[in-house]
Amino acid sequence: MNFRTLDLNLLRVFDQVMAEQNLTRAAERLAMTQPAVSNALKRLREALGDELVVRTAFGVKPTPKAEALWPQVRAALDRLREAIDPPEFDPQHTQAGFRLAMADATAATLLPLLTSDLERRGAQVSIRILPLTTRDPRRLLEHGEVDFALGYFPVAVAALSSQGDTARLRHHRLWDDEYVCVMRRNHPLAQAELTLDAFCTAHHLLVSFSGRPHGFVDEALAALNRSRRIVLTVNQFFTAGRVVTQADLLTVLPRRFVPATGMADALVIKPLPIALQGIHVEVLWHQRHDHDPAHRWMRERILDAAAQRAREPVA
Template identity: 80%
Template sequence: MSFRTLDLNLLRVFDQVMAEQNLTRAAERLAMTQPAVSNALKRLREALGDDLVVRTAFGVKPTPRAEALWPDVRSALARLREAIDPTVFDPETSEASFRLAMADATAATLMPPLVADIEQQRALVNVRVLPLTTRDPRMLLEHGEVDFAIGYFPDAVAALSSQGVNATLHHERLWDDEYVCVMRKGHPLAEGELTLDAFCTAHHLLVSFSGRAHGFVDQALAALNRTRRIVLTVNQFFTAGRVVTHSDLLTVLPRQFVPATGMARELAIQPLPLALQGVHVEVLWHQRHDRDPAHRWMREHVFAAAARRPQTLLASAS
């Protein structure tokens, strides 16, 4: 491959295909036909000597070479856009696409006011909420798999804070919360004081994005030389609410997320009988997007939505 003869427009097509992982949607975003997108990918494959993407039942899947290349391509294109057109982002004419990784309860809390803002401004932007599968989303952001990660990421935030100005990721706190013990109403432990002995003797449900049957509560219990019996591990707060409502399992959730289970009226909340660090919900993004007008626009609306998240949810969680 000779860079001097490479058609740089092919990189724009590659960037959009990687973002959408679907040729039809990428063609729509680029205002091209699908055959034209396929032809552009073919030319780029020939230039790079790699398949770049392979077809699947649901779209296309990037090759390892494509995944390694995409962050640099996306960053370079963003810098070029900013240099050529540094104007203020116009949401009514731009069809920018944003990928937000977050848990189901975070989305239920944040998305209603965010969508209301987008609709009020008649914005043409497209927002996709992706499932969060890790407590440390740094690699997702570094590899350009998502534009924002929103949630409680204590290890990632601590690492970024220690790096200071050398950090390649930025973060901003959206709100604070606390962990509580949640069970069905009428549960034997729903009334009176919940003791540590009773908590450890009971059977538990754990919400774990990674699937590991060990979490913050278990770390805190280990420091006290105590353990608990985890019967079930799930990866959604909504699922946790449904299961706990119809069983004698206990679970530990952020207080403000209880309404997002959809079962708040059927659940009882007890203070935890052990000390846990508070929950700090943060938004993380890569510095390659920091000065991009579209990305700044979305960040501002994420901040505003966090400040305006439904007060009815907060009241019912109190």
């Protein structure tokens, strides 16, 4: 048998004949004539080299090969049917767990709204937040280590956009943001204009998921033949915000994150004296989950919470 030339519609006929054990009833279920069902079975017999069914006084009886083949055909048709017309997910009566990878800034901005929505719906779902140690989560999603990755992933999103319909990962914009310089209210620069010279002269706290001692701010400064003095590197935005309330350090945070820290009253926000690209927070997932009802339901909840957050005014 050459599978590439096999008419897969014949498998639908075979499935119904096996289920009904009667050509007439199978034809009715398929909205076909009995001669058309008989002809389809004949073609499948020729392709598989087996009689598949033999006539009896009450209908048809499957051959051993047909008995062995049918569970595989039924399972494949069920998977295809679910992909095309998936069943609804009932979050109030079905338990499901999801792994979301995101930085603490994204979590603090999104999770209050998301969890409030889930509780209001009475959803029997659990969410596990995994830390991000990279700005390129494609490997995590490809290997199935997480269900969603949320954050600012410029390299990954650019690569996926260039691949178009061939990309195995999906992405959707959640909200836009910008980086700002943050310091404590009694910092020597708090009441002055933050010039490039002042910015480079000051001591800095760097947020680095990977632990590298430089980031995109340093790359932008290098393009201007400038540099800054980094005296502390941490892997969480919240830690950075907490530290700068107690020390004369500058740090760079997403603007929308600052109110979520609960420390906004102790901090001063200033525009950066260098040009940086805006932050485009995205959610990424693997295409293998496109038609999974539970996964699709959670995607809708994430998008709804993000849309609500995006409508809120930026401090």
